Amino acid sequence: MIGIIGGTGIYEIVEMGEEVENKVLQTPYGESPEISLFKLHGKTIAFMPRHAKGHANPPHMINYRANIYALKKIGVDSIIATNAVGSLDLSIGPGDFVVPDDFMDFTRARNGTFYDSRTVHVDVTEPYCPNLRQALISAGNVVDGGVYVCTEGPRFETPAEVRMFQKLGGTVVGMTGLPEAVLARELEMCYASICTVSNYAASISPGKLTIDEVFQIVEDKRKELTATIADALAKVPSKRDCVCTEALNGAEIGNGGDSEDL
Numbered sequence: 001m002i003g004i005i006g007g008t009g010i011y012e013i014v015e016m017g018e019e020v021e022n023k024v025l026q027t028p029y030g031e032s033p034e035i036s037l038f039k040l041h042g043k044t045i046a047f048m049p050r051h052a053k054g055h056a057n058p059p060h061m062i063n064y065r066a067n068i069y070a071l072k073k074i075g076v077d078s079i080i081a082t083n084a085v086g087s088l089d090l091s092i093g094p095g096d097f098v099v100p101d102d103f104m105d106f107t108r109a110r111n112g113t114f115y116d117s118r119t120v121h122v123d124v125t126e127p128y129c130p131n132l133r134q135a136l137i138s139a140g141n142v143v144d145g146g147v148y149v150c151t152e153g154p155r156f157e158t159p160a161e162v163r164m165f166q167k168l169g170g171t172v173v174g175m176t177g178l179p180e181a182v183l184a185r186e187l188e189m190c191y192a193s194i195c196t197v198s199n200y201a202a203s204i205s206p207g208k209l210t211i212d213e214v215f216q217i218v219e220d221k222r223k224e225l226t227a228t229i230a231d232a233l234a235k236v237p238s239k240r241d242c243v244c245t246e247a248l249n250g251a252e253i254g255n256g257g258d259s260e261d262l
Contacts, residue, residue, distance in 0.1 A: 140228030146171030
């Protein structure tokens with residue numbers, strides 16, 4: 001099963017499907033947002049609104065562990081995520097789509113692992129699933145590759161932080177991509193992101209950043225993003241043969257206490 005994590009901007013992809021069913025799951029980490037299950041291209045798809053209904057949860061308050069756990073529990077093994085981002089690169093502008101191939105995590109207060117009582121070190125040499133990335137790249141007009149910088153939020157970044165991210169090699173900056181990617185890897189799920197550039201980051205942008213600017217670009221690109229994801233779903237291989245499927249091999253030290261198994 002393929003999962004989509006996104007916002008209200010691409011909810012219409014659910015309306016493209018058939019046999020829609022809605023579910024809310026209980027997890028050891030709390031209740032999930034409402035998940036919509038439907039059929040598209042002969043595949044079962046699960047759509048989850050990351051921020052919950054009505055964009056209720058800001059980026060730093062999203063229950064990422066409950067979200068990923070719920071998708072795994074319902075049968076999802078591959079996740080395509082959507083993210084709104086600011087560009088750190090003048091050659092990548094508002095309205096562009098970026099499919100990152102690496103990330104940097106500057107979050108501070110999020111629960112970033114399922115393994116609090118076991119010593120598990122997952123490998124993220126290839127942070128995003130290559131098969132899902134290829135499906136997205138072949139489905140639309142996107143920038144292939146880039147480094148996603150994740151900040152804690154909910155504020156935007158300062159000019160000094162933006163300069164630092166640029167010097168470190170960042171391409172885009174957002175607030176929702178981590179710890180999603182790592183949590184998915186810890187449960188041996190495939191994960192890739194398609195980022196909508198909504199603005200240039202602070203000090204690169206010619207003026208004050210506003211959330212209205214972000215939502216306007218997201219709305220303008222909504223149909224193209226939805227079409228790209230729908231096309232990508234058809235291109236996702238039926239068999240998983242990537243590094244994601246064996247992420248826990250050689251990752252654990254000892255036999256510490258178990259959390260609920262999946």
